[in-house]
Amino acid sequence: MIGKIRNSSIYLNNRKIIENFSFLSLIQVVSLVSPLITYPYLIKVLGLELYGTIIFAQAVVSYLSLLVNFGYNTTGPKEVSILKDNIGELSEFVSSVFIVKIILWTITFVSFMLIISFFDYFNQYFLLYFFTFFITIGDVLFPIWFFQGVEKMKYITYINIFVKLIFIISVFIFIKGKDDYILIPVINAVGAIVSGIISVYIVFRKEGVLFIKVKYANIKKSFHESSILFVSSLSISLYFSLNKLIVGTFLGMKDVAIYDLAEKVVSIIKTPIVMLSQAVFPKISREKSIAFINKSMGFTLVGVFILYSLLFLFSDQIVYFFLHTHSDLAVKVIRIYGLSMFFLTIGMFLGGLRLIPFGYNKQYMLVMMANGIVYLIMIAFLWIFKLINIYSIAFAYVMTEAFGFAMAFYFNYKLRLLR
Known part of the structure; x- marks a missing residue:
């Protein structure tokens, strides 16, 4: 009896951790398993060479994702967890993050388009790199940092499972030969955009956060605080x-x-x-x-x-x-x-x-x-x-x-x- 009470007490004290861990584990398993489900099929249809080229393009774009995220996936949860009971300050922080990310995405997009247009190494697969880049829209719109901070990971889980299932189904339906390889980044980009739109709706409608005008000083402060962890994220990605x-x-x-x-x-x-x-x-x-x-x-x-x-x-x-x-x-x-x-x-x-x-x-x-x-x-x-x-x-x-x-x-x- 005492053991049951103790176990019940442990669960109640750590209920949020257990729930979030379960949701996060599920979403990550789905995110990692989904490409493995399609991996054997894509290797068979596209071959190692062409599939490797697609992965290479994704690796390049992953560095651009770092610029767009700018460390907010690390600093964001901490700030949100502290401000979540003050809707005014929370709205200001969330708005500043979205504003900074939109600015960074625009700068990154223009820069990347210039690079893949003028360098032959990328230009031979221009459309592949072009559509792969649009996966980064998900980095702008999908606020995993917010849901992690308010400890409501169920939203992320449901959205991602839905998007990943659509991706898996789409691959088996539309990828029939080597000429269809360009559809892979297109499918990924569409999934990122759809999941981003849904999550933004949840943040500003379901969670009551307001998108408000933010003072330049506050945007600058937010940018500065995340810049330190951006360098850290860049270093991690450097060797990953x-x-x-x-x-x-x-x-x-x-x-x-x-x-x-x-x-x-x-x-x-x-x-x-x-x-x-x-x-x-x-x-x-x-x-x-x-x-x-x-x-x-x-x-x-x-x-x-x-x-x-x-x-x-x-x-x-x-x-x-x-x-x-x-x-x-x-x-x-x-x-x-x-x-x-x-x-x-x-x-x-x-x-x-x-x-x-x-x-x-x-x-x-x-x-x-x-x-x-x-x-x-x-x-x-x-x-x-x-x-x-x-x-x-x-x-x-x-x-x-x-x-x-x-x-x-x-x-x-x-x-x-x-x-």
């Missing part, structure tokens, strides 16, 4: 998305497709880790309990060990399912890339879930910037000594995550945030 660009540039588009498979498979396993961090972030920001952070980290690490063990054991079967053939290359890349989960987990609890909630944004930025610099040094070393291959690039990513964990640990020790 740049890998596929390097693979495509030095090794070819077939290897991009294989690397992308490894990334997608491992990303599914990383999903519970990332979702847990997003679910507990508002609670940690409010309560700042180091004991709670440490318990969550220990629990997560046990799960990561189990998940990686399963990944290692069944990697060959996974590769055969998606590529329709055995590939030692893909198996080894998946196993190497999967090691990053351990360092990612510890680094996440020491960085984004400790330094940021406790107000040490600059220290977090330094960690991420150092990661980016170390990654570039490793890639330069590989290039100078002609050691670039798909294994070394995957290993460079793992070692970058390891360095980030070590540096975050140093700052936590120095700032006495470990216990």
Whole structure:
């Protein structure tokens, strides 16, 4: 009886975390599984070369998404969680974020159109890059930061599941041959726009937020506060998305497709880790309990060990399912890339879930910037000594995550945030 009461008390105290974690896990699983559902079909219809080209274009545009998001996906939830009971200040903050994002998107769009128009490397696939870019409209309109801050992740979940289902159905209906490849970014862009419009309606109609005129000083303040974490996000993406660009540039588009498979498979396993961090972030920001952070980290690490063990054991079967053939290359890349989960987990609890909630944004930025610099040094070393291959690039990513964990640990020790 006492045990039941205790369990009930634990659930009530952490109900929001459990609910948000469940919704976030579901949405991420759907987001990651949906491209894997279509992966075998697209490989069969388009081939590794053309599919790799599509993934390469998405990797390029992912950097532009960073410019549009500008760190608000990190700072936004914290601000919204603090202001959610004051509709006036909340409306002003939300409005300032949308205004900044619209401005950034416009600048980015014009710049990107000039680049793909004048450089032959992009111009040969102009329409592919053009339509892929419009996925970034979702970064402007879809306020995941808002829903995370008010702890109502069900909205994001429902919208994304609907959009992903439409994407999967559309791929099997409309993609029948290599000439149809251009429809893939079109379908993605339409999905991003539709989900963005629905979410904006929910924010300003269902949640009662008002789109108001914002003073220039407040926009400038919001922009400045997010600029620090924008640098951090840019550094993270530097050693995450740049890998596929390097693979495509030095090794070819077939290897991009294989690397992308490894990334997608491992990303599914990383999903519970990332979702847990997003679910507990508002609670940690409010309560700042180091004991709670440490318990969550220990629990997560046990799960990561189990998940990686399963990944290692069944990697060959996974590769055969998606590529329709055995590939030692893909198996080894998946196993190497999967090691990053351990360092990612510890680094996440020491960085984004400790330094940021406790107000040490600059220290977090330094960690991420150092990661980016170390990654570039490793890639330069590989290039100078002609050691670039798909294994070394995957290993460079793992070692970058390891360095980030070590540096975050140093700052936590120095700032006495470990216990």
